[in-house]
Amino acid sequence: MPRRSYDQYCAAARALDAVGDRWTLLIVRELLGGPRRYTDLHADLPGVSTDMLATRLKDMERDGLVARRRLAAPASVSVYELTPRGRELLPVLQALGEWGAPALGERRPTDAVRAHWLALPVLRELAELGEAGVLEVRLDEGEFYVLVGEEAPRYGDGRYEGEPDARVTLDAEVGGAVARGELGFVAAVRAGHAQLTGTGSLANALTSSPLGD
Structure with missing residues (x-):
């Protein structure tokens, strides 16, 4: 699938080209805690379908935000982890969280x-x-x-x-x-x-x- 773009020469628009899709920033939130298996990511992202999660991870790999690697034996499982570029989103998520906190209300x-x-x-x-x-x-x-x-x-x-x-x-x-x-x-x-x-x-x-x- 070709990459969607706002086609605007604006840094904010370019950033949203990469992270503006639904679930992308929440996947970053989970991976800021370290490498995660696909099943672990799915468990901690209630509401995301398996197809959507797989699609978003592929998009994030393509955009250089996420890398996939296989752990050495005896684990021998694949995990996803943030690239340095992906980790730079930490203050972005913190700022969004601070802005959104007053809207939480009671659980x-x-x-x-x-x-x-x-x-x-x-x-x-x-x-x-x-x-x-x-x-x-x-x-x-x-x-x-x-x-x-x-x-x-x-x-x-x-x-x-x-x-x-x-x-x-x-x-x-x-x-x-x-x-x-x-x-x-x-x-x-x-x-x-x-x-x-x-x-x-x-x-x-x-x-x-x-x-x-």
Whole structure:
């Protein structure tokens, strides 16, 4: 299928040529957490058909956003991962999430949710703290971890394989407020609305004087 284009000499239009189709940016959101198998991507993108997901991944490979590779034995499975060009979309997704947060409202019965979908605003706030480290975040829906500092910021689904520098636990009410942009993640920790464990520099930065002081 030929590539569709707005045929406009405008940087925003060129960007939308590559990422403006339905599901593309949500696939990027999932792959920002690291390489994923097709079946894992499908499981964490409720509502996407198998045909649509396959088509979008092919489009993203063609446009240089995604690469596919086969893991070495004993795994021997194919995974999709973002290229450096694809990873550059992290701040784009963070900005979209910040803009869209007020529209979330209360969760509807039909709304799917995954713990790691909260990683984007958490990553943004941690980057502003300026401390390197690994933070594990636990919610009712599950866990995710974020890495900030010396390497490119990223997140992963599930628990961190090693020992994180700090852990934060949010209940459903506080997690929802953070997702909607009503309460900052760091502000929630500093106000005592979240449980924090850890003694390193990252934990200290999370518990330092309230924001704005």
